[in-house]
Amino acid sequence: MLVKHKKSIWYEFYVIDIAKGLFITMRNMLFAPNVTIEYPEVRRNYSDRFRGMHYIKSVNGVENCTACMLCPTVCPAECIHIEAGERPDKEKYPVKFEVDLLRCCFCGMCEEACPKDAIKLSNIYEMSVSQRTVYDKSYLAEQRGNK
Amino acid sequence: MDISPVFFYSFAAVAIAFSGMVVLKKSPIASALSLVIVFFCFGGLYAMLDAHLVAALQILVYAGAIMVLFIFVIMLLNIDAPSLDTMRAGRLGRFMIIALSIGLLSLFIWAFKETTPPASVGAFTPQRIQEAGGNTRVLSELLFSEYILPFELTSVLLLGAIVGAVAIAKRRST
Amino acid sequence: MDTFDWVATAVKILIVLVPLLSVAPVMAWVERRGSALMQNRKGPNRIGPLGLLQSIPDAIKFMGKEDPIPGHVEKFYYVLAPLASLIVPFLTFAVIPFASSMTIDGRVINFQIADLNVGFLFILAVGSLGVYGIIMAGWSSNNKYALLGSLRSSSQMISYELSMGLSVIGIVMAFSTVHLGEIARAQGEVLMTLGPLTIPKWGIFIQPLGFLIFLTTAFAETNRLPFDLPEGESELVAGYHLEYGSMKFALFMMAEYMNMAVASGFIASLYFGGWQMLPGMHSVLDVLGLSGLTFDIVRVAFEALSFLLKLCFFMWFFVWVRWTLPRFRYDQLMDFGWKVLLPLSLANIFITGVMIYYRWY
Numbered sequence: 001m002l003v004k005h006k007k008s009i010w011y012e013f014y015v016i017d018i019a020k021g022l023f024i025t026m027r028n029m030l031f032a033p034n035v036t037i038e039y040p041e042v043r044r045n046y047s048d049r050f051r052g053m054h055y056i057k058s059v060n061g062v063e064n065c066t067a068c069m070l071c072p073t074v075c076p077a078e079c080i081h082i083e084a085g086e087r088p089d090k091e092k093y094p095v096k097f098e099v100d101l102l103r104c105c106f107c108g109m110c111e112e113a114c115p116k117d118a119i120k121l122s123n124i125y126e127m128s129v130s131q132r133t134v135y136d137k138s139y140l141a142e143q144r145g146n147k
Numbered sequence: 148m149d150i151s152p153v154f155f156y157s158f159a160a161v162a163i164a165f166s167g168m169v170v171l172k173k174s175p176i177a178s179a180l181s182l183v184i185v186f187f188c189f190g191g192l193y194a195m196l197d198a199h200l201v202a203a204l205q206i207l208v209y210a211g212a213i214m215v216l217f218i219f220v221i222m223l224l225n226i227d228a229p230s231l232d233t234m235r236a237g238r239l240g241r242f243m244i245i246a247l248s249i250g251l252l253s254l255f256i257w258a259f260k261e262t263t264p265p266a267s268v269g270a271f272t273p274q275r276i277q278e279a280g281g282n283t284r285v286l287s288e289l290l291f292s293e294y295i296l297p298f299e300l301t302s303v304l305l306l307g308a309i310v311g312a313v314a315i316a317k318r319r320s321t
Numbered sequence: 322m323d324t325f326d327w328v329a330t331a332v333k334i335l336i337v338l339v340p341l342l343s344v345a346p347v348m349a350w351v352e353r354r355g356s357a358l359m360q361n362r363k364g365p366n367r368i369g370p371l372g373l374l375q376s377i378p379d380a381i382k383f384m385g386k387e388d389p390i391p392g393h394v395e396k397f398y399y400v401l402a403p404l405a406s407l408i409v410p411f412l413t414f415a416v417i418p419f420a421s422s423m424t425i426d427g428r429v430i431n432f433q434i435a436d437l438n439v440g441f442l443f444i445l446a447v448g449s450l451g452v453y454g455i456i457m458a459g460w461s462s463n464n465k466y467a468l469l470g471s472l473r474s475s476s477q478m479i480s481y482e483l484s485m486g487l488s489v490i491g492i493v494m495a496f497s498t499v500h501l502g503e504i505a506r507a508q509g510e511v512l513m514t515l516g517p518l519t520i521p522k523w524g525i526f527i528q529p530l531g532f533l534i535f536l537t538t539a540f541a542e543t544n545r546l547p548f549d550l551p552e553g554e555s556e557l558v559a560g561y562h563l564e565y566g567s568m569k570f571a572l573f574m575m576a577e578y579m580n581m582a583v584a585s586g587f588i589a590s591l592y593f594g595g596w597q598m599l600p601g602m603h604s605v606l607d608v609l610g611l612s613g614l615t616f617d618i619v620r621v622a623f624e625a626l627s628f629l630l631k632l633c634f635f636m637w638f639f640v641w642v643r644w645t646l647p648r649f650r651y652d653q654l655m656d657f658g659w660k661v662l663l664p665l666s667l668a669n670i671f672i673t674g675v676m677i678y679y680r681w682y
Binding site for chain 2: 395398437438439442443445446447448449450452453456457460468472475476478479482499
C-alpha cells in the first residue's frame, strides 16, 4: 500500500536537506577515521582458532602421524589421501600424505579427529597459487604453526 | 591570408554529401543522423556570413531540439526498412517524383544563372549592425518593436498546435 | 588575420586545450580519492605521492586493451559516437572567457578563443548536440540496455535544456547582454557595501534562484548523479556505453569529465564573476607594485588563476554531490524537470523583469 506522508514545505524544498547531506559527507571526509587495512604492510589479526593451511606436526623431526586413517574417514570433502607404510622400527607411518586443497573446505574435522595431534590447521591464510595444487607430505611436514 | 573559401567549400561539400545520405540510407535513424550533420554544416555556413545568432539558433533549434525529437520518435516507433518498403510509390508515382525533382533543380539553376544580386545594399550593413550593438541586439529590438504582432501570433499558433497535440493524445488514450 | 592574431589564437588554444585534456585523468583521481575519503576508505594511494600518478597506469591500461567492434553494431555510427560526444566540450569551451583583455604592442587580446557575440547561445546550441553522441552510441550498439539508456538521456536532456536556457535568460536580462566576456566584465561592479564587506555584482547575488536552477540542470545535462539515469548501472548495466571498451570507452569518460569542466566554467563565468579576481587578490597585486607589461601579464595570470579556482571548486562540487545524493527515479526526474524547474525558471524571468522595471539592478 502506498502511504503518503504529510511533508512540510521545507522538506519539499530540497536545498536545505541537500546542504545537510553535503555537510555530512564533507565531515566524513575530513574527520572520520578511515577503516582501510593496507594489506601487504598491515595485516589483520585473526584469532588463534582460525583454520588455515594444513601441516603435520612433528616432534624431534618425526611426524606424529601413525596413518590411522581417522582423518580421511572423517573428512567431509574427501580431500585427504594417505598410504600407510612401516618404518624399520615396526612403527606405522604415512608413506604418502596428500591434501587436495581444491577440495578442502577447512572445516577442521581432521584436526579434531586426530588422536595423535598430528594434522593441524595453521593461521596462514595466504594460499593463492597459480596452478592446481595437491600438497604432498614433504610440503605438509614443514612446521607452519605452533598449535 | 583568407581561408574562408576553404571552409565554405568543405561545409558545402559535406552538406551535399550528407543530404545524399539522407535520401539514400535505408535505415531511418541513419537518415536522421545524416540530416543533423547537414544542419550543422548550414550552421557553419551561417556563422561564416557573420550571422552568429542565426547559426546558433539553427543548431540549437534544428539540430539540438527538433532532430532529437525526430530520432526519439523513430526509435520509439521502431520503424525499420521492411515496413518502409510497403510505403513505396508505384511506377507512375516514381516517374512523377523524378520528373518533379529534375524540374525543380533546373528551375533553381535557371534562377541562379539569370538573376543578378541586387546592387543596392539594405539598411543593415555589417558596420551598421556593429554600431547598433551586434546581431542579437538588432534582431531582438526588431522582434520586440516592429514585428511584435507577427511574433506573438506565431507563438499563439505554436501554443494552439501544442494544445491540439495534447488533446489528440488524450482522446486516443481514453 | 595576420601573424600576431595567429600566434595569439594559438597561445590561447594551448592555454585552454592542455588543461582541458588533462581534466579527465586528474578528475578520475579526484573522484576515486574523494569518494574513498567520504566513505572512510583510502582510495588509490600507491602510485606517486597520494596516488596522484594513478591515472598514468589507468591510461596505459585503456590504450593497451583490445579494441573490439562487436559484430552486431552499426559500425559507422558506433565509431562516430565517442568522437561526437568528445567534440562538444571542446567546442563549447572556446567561448568561455578565462581572463580579461590585455594590450600588447597596441593590440588588444581578449582571453577567449572565439569572441562570439552570441556567447551563451552558442554554448546552449553546441551543448544540445551532446545528446547525439549518446543517442548514436545507444542506437548503434543494437543492445536493449544501451538503447534504453540513450532514450532516457535524450528525453532527460531535452527536458532540462529548457529550464537551463530559461534560467540563463535572467542573467541575460540583468546584464542586458548575451556576450560572455561582457557578462564577466559587468560582474566586477560593486552591488552593495555592507560595512567592511564589499559584495560584487556576481550573478549569484542578483540571481540566486536562477543559479539554483542552472546548477541543477547542469547536473542533468552532464548526466552526473543524481541525474545519471542514462548510465544507471543497477538497472541498465552501464547504459549507453555498454558495448564500448578500451579507448572508445575512455573517450566517453573523458567527454563526461570535460562536460563537467565546461559546465563548471559556465557556472563560474555566469554566476561567480568569471575571471573577476577572488577577494584579496587585488591587494596582493597592489603589494607587488608592478607596472607596464609585467603588470598586465601578472594581472592576467591572477585572473586566469581566479577562474581556474572557481572552476575547480565546481568540479569538486560535482564529485561531492555525486557521492552524497542517491539517484532519482525516472518519473521523479521528469516531474522535477517539467513541474518544478520549468515553472520556477519562468517565475525567475518574471521576477527579474519586475526588478528591472523598478530599476533594482
